[in-house]
Amino acid sequence: MSLAQPESTTPAPRGAATDPRLLTPFRIGSLELKSRVIPAPMCNVSDRPFRGLNRSAGAHLVTTQMVSCEGLVRHDRKTWDLLDIAGEDAPVAVQLLGSSPEVLAEAARIIVDQGAALVDFNMGCPARNVTGNACGSALMKEPELVARIVRSIRAAISVPFTVKMRAGWDGEDFSALSLAKICESEGAEAVCLHARTRAQGYSGQADWSLIAAMRAELKVPVIGNGDVVSPAHAVRMFRETGCDAVMIGRGLIGNPWLFRACETAMADYLAGRITHEDQVPDDDMVVVEEDGVARPMRVPFYMREVTLRERLDLVLKHTRLMVEAKGERRGVLEMRKHSQHYIRGIRGCKALREQLMKIETEADIVRLMEEYRVFLATE
Secondary structure: OOOOOOOOOOOOOOOOOOOHHHHOOEEEOOEEEOOOEEEOOOOOOOOHHHHHHHHHOOOOOEEOOOEEHHHHHOOOHHHHHHHOOOOOOOOEEEEEEOOOHHHHHHHHHHHHHOOOOEEEEEEOOOOHHHHOOOOHHHHHHOHHHHHHHHHHHHHHOOOOEEEEEEOOOOOOOOOHHHHHHHHHHOOOOEEEEEOOOOOOOOOOOOOHHHHHHHHHHOOOOEEEEOOOOOHHHHHHHHHHHOOOEEEEOHHHOOOOHHHHHHHHHHHHHHOOOOOOHHHOOOEEEEEEEEOOEEEEEEEEHHHOOOOHHHHHHHHHHHHHHHHHHHOHHHHHHHHHHHHHHHHOOOOOHHHHHHHHOOOOOHHHHHHHHHHHHHHHHHO
16 A cells, blocks of 8 residues: 555554444434535635635535634624624534633633634644744643643533644654643543644654544544645544544535545545445555656546536636636636646646636636636537
8 A cells, every 4th residue: 555654553443344333324413414425614715715615525524724813803894704604504504713811701602602602712824924922733732721721712612512633842842742731631522633743844754643543542433634735544544533523625626526535435434334444445546747847747546537617617616616716817816726726737727727827817727727728628
């Protein structure tokens, strides 16, 4: 297999064949979820249009990008623009960022009033502008403060409450397990672990053995996160760690079909159709053109049915949602970055990418997509 993860030093995790919990609906507190695959909150990505695409792809619970508790309480317009959940199909989770127990509690009340079905607290963001303000993964070094924060948020709201954290601050600090126990004891109803340290950022390899260790110690659900970019990865994480659910982040950018593919693979695993390592559907190697050069690329087993037409249609759909949510100028400008991910690896993508970076109106994108269809038809 080409998807090897670090060898676990923990006891063998509970799998579908031995853990009856995995055959029952997945619950976080009072919230029953239809899926054990959850899209991750991603800064500058998980806006309302992106959440809508994830929901169309099969996601049940979707999550906002992190929202500053200080900005909410001060009624900062840009912060409230990030919230933007009024009238959205339920359930929607909102992720809060901050370090003041009192302000976080007030912000939690605000987002519940706005319709949040679940409140998530960010203890995982590794960005310097976040950790420099003693927020995000910087809180991994403050267990007493974490206890006060979780206690305050829990007391302020009645909806389910979760915490998302990193493995630790650096390579010598793997404090996630002790902090997860604190969060559980103070009322968190699930913990999500991104199995990298703050120092790793998004580089290196996520250590899934830490997820397995946390699952073995906690009574509340544990959600695994890190390096799930194909259906095979989702099944392997689920099987090897015993986690209750899998959270997918960067793999969904430009590729919402990954959600349905992972959901199908997980359903096969839970139904016993995938019972041994050799039966886990691995990725297939294909050769694609990127920037005029033929390169090998892995295409997930469950995703062969995604066509070029579907990719181009989704560029148009995402653009329409962005314009509806943010207005044409802002929506189209932000769509420039998203469109790059949809066309990655397709024939002639370099020239198309250069043109997409110059678009200014929705009509420009419609025209480009039509011209590209004609180009393919005449090749």
